[in-house]
Amino acid sequence: MTALLEVEGVGKRFGGFVALDGVNLTVARGERIGLIGPNGSGKSTLVNCICGTLHNETGTVRFEGKSLNGLASHQRTHRGIARSFQLPRPFVTMSVADNLRVPLLYAVHNRRGRHLTIAEADARCLELAQSVGLGAKANQSPKDLTQIEMRKLELARAMAAEPQLLIADESMAGLSDSEVGEIVELLIRLNESGITIIMIEHIMRAVMSFSQRLVVLDSGKKIADGKPEEVIRNPEVERAYLGQ
């Protein structure tokens, strides 16, 4: 069976700085992957290369067996990859519901081959908002949301695109313990409904409780890939986190 996502030898430089150096990663359908690594290890760059925000110079990213090289970000979203941003980036001149409407209008539309009616879109936006607990604030501006609500909106917007692969980029930074728990629960629920998820996080508690498999990046290279309990005991991983 073909893996859902195949990252083969992906490399990216910024001027003289090597951000990614021949990274390989395979993600099977339905998996829950945790991606960790010290600051500057290349996690966000990898996500950007998978999602098309940046283009990798070497290597190939394959989704459902087909190469994504050269495709723009929006085309990858149409194919079924969605991501949430590290720092929430809502559309500030629109309501929460309208933020959720955008992927419906532009990603889901194309896939279904017909347009959702206004009523269908409205219902879906409300449903999505409620699923993350934002139902009551559906008509408010993102400026009126708390930190955790913004992150939930970020996730809900990614979900609105009906992805097969969701990449959650540090969606829990700065949240309290119970808030972290809420998000982890949400992501696990999503996974149970069939969405493959890659979680990038620094909060080890969340990563360990969520991941079926743990991948570690350091200085642009993958240094570990396996069961979470085994990976964290890997001496190289310890060294990467505790410093030279």
Added chain:
Amino acid sequence: MKSPVFFIVCLAVAAVVFVFGLVLKNDYFFFAGYTVLQYVVLATGWNILGGYTGYVNFGSAAFFALGAYATVVLHKVLPLPVPLLMLVGGVVAGLVGLGMGYLTLRLRGAFFAIATLALAIVLQTLVVNWDFVGGSRGAYIIRPNTLDVAGLQIPYIEYLFGLMLVMAVVALTVARGIEHSRLGFGFATIRDDEQAAEACGVPTLRLKLYATTISGALMGMAGAPFPYYIGYLQPSSAFGLEYAVNSIAMPMIGGTTSWAGPLIGAVLLGSLQQIATVTISSAVNLLIVGLLLTGFVIIAPNGILGLVEKLRGRSGGSVRRAIADNTADPAPTQGAAR
């Protein structure tokens, strides 16, 4: 209100304005009014790109002049009725907008803005050196005194005024139609956060190209009848600085997020300038526009419409239709995503 209804309502208003002008029996109304209407079209066209997507065009004069000079060329080669000239002007300017967009829209907004400046000067230099259209000396366009319509002799200026009225209605309908459509939604996401828009599946480059093309076309159509209006077209007047400033100032002062903003800005500022040019001087007139622009941008960034909304107690920016909401949040259901 659906677009066709809006269009008819606006046409009705336009008809009233036109009849008002006839009753006034003052040609000046038509001459000054033509300029104001021209600005309505220019400002509305500019705003489709600048206000809706956030990409600033400093070269509105270039697109305006493209329409004007397309008319000059055709006038010498194959005279056409003015409405057709407007279509031609629109097509030419739209194509140039598309081409320029294709070259520069993959870069940041700031680079696009600078490129539009460059385009204006390059085009002006080309025109100044092109003798066929008169070069820097300019071109004379003999305009007939009247137009024969079913036996009635209509003064030409009234004909041009009427055409520009219709053009303004068309521009406003197009702008409003876009604003309320899926396309307009996409434009707004580009304005708010282009990268996030891409991640949501919005084909940003394609939409930006639509915006530059439509915007350019409208501005070209505003310029097409200009040679007939003015009778003697020089590059310095076709590429005049007042077009660049006004097409930015009018939407910014009126309000950039809606079709009504450029209309308000154009009518207010356009009329103000007509009065100022006649009573004070054209230099002071431009100074006022510049000061208003700078002032509004600092103090009231959402323009007059924004101020009105604030007075009515709504938060700034357009929060679209509210959907029927449930106040109680049911427990999050399983399988929220299909």
Added chain:
Amino acid sequence: MGVSTELFVNAIIAGILLGGFYAAVTIGLSLSFGILDIVNIAHPAFIIVGSYIAYILNVSFGIDPIIASIVALPAFFALGMAVYQLYYSSFEKYGQEALRGLAFFFGLLFVTEVMLILVFGVDYRYVHASYIDTTLHFGFVDVPLRMLIPCIAALILVGLLILYLTRTFTGRAIMAVSQDQGALQLLAADPVKIKRIAFGLSIATASIAGALLIVIQPVEPSVGREYIGRIFAICVLGGLQSLPGTLIAAMLIGVMESMTATFYGPSWAPAVAFGFLLLTLALRPQGLFGR
């Protein structure tokens, strides 16, 4: 063909001298746009104001224009800081610089030009200095002093600025703020203050550039407009964050303009810089020396 070669060589020399001057005109923008990412399209307006101030001091007190501009330097520096403060508190703080910041500078450009017209009128203004009418002759090569002196002054200005940015603490903080504001904050340097100083410097260079301009050519208020595209073209061509790149690009454009004016006529010269700009943006937006 002797005449053509003479023409050619003189065009090149004139181009180089012009290019040096263009570097002085552009270097302020390299600082504000290239390094601080502030799209200050009003930069030419400040330069023209500089020209007029040099003119006033020259006509009223007989001071050499370039000396006059150095005297005016602190005022321009303060002006720059004030403008940045306004820009920051109105736009940059809120992330609104894309549309509104641009419109702000555009308004500033416009208002400045019109005010100059109202105060000074549209007549060309000249300065008087001992070297303005002198031309050095080396064989068939003519080197007008009114071009040579500004070129030398420009190179000194650019050199000093590069030294400042690479050797002093504040200078290096300025270079750093464009790359990583967070790191700068860790060094207990306030990024806003650093940027304010940098923008002040940028406008200060306009004072000198203005004086050089009015030595080279007579000035009237709309002259600034030709320079908008020119300085952006040079800045982008050289590569946004490279000051030496600006210098080289300035020379290039200077020579191209000079050649175009000499062999095709001066009415084509404005299109050279702008044409280059469009080409660069279309083909190699990072410029010659940019990342």
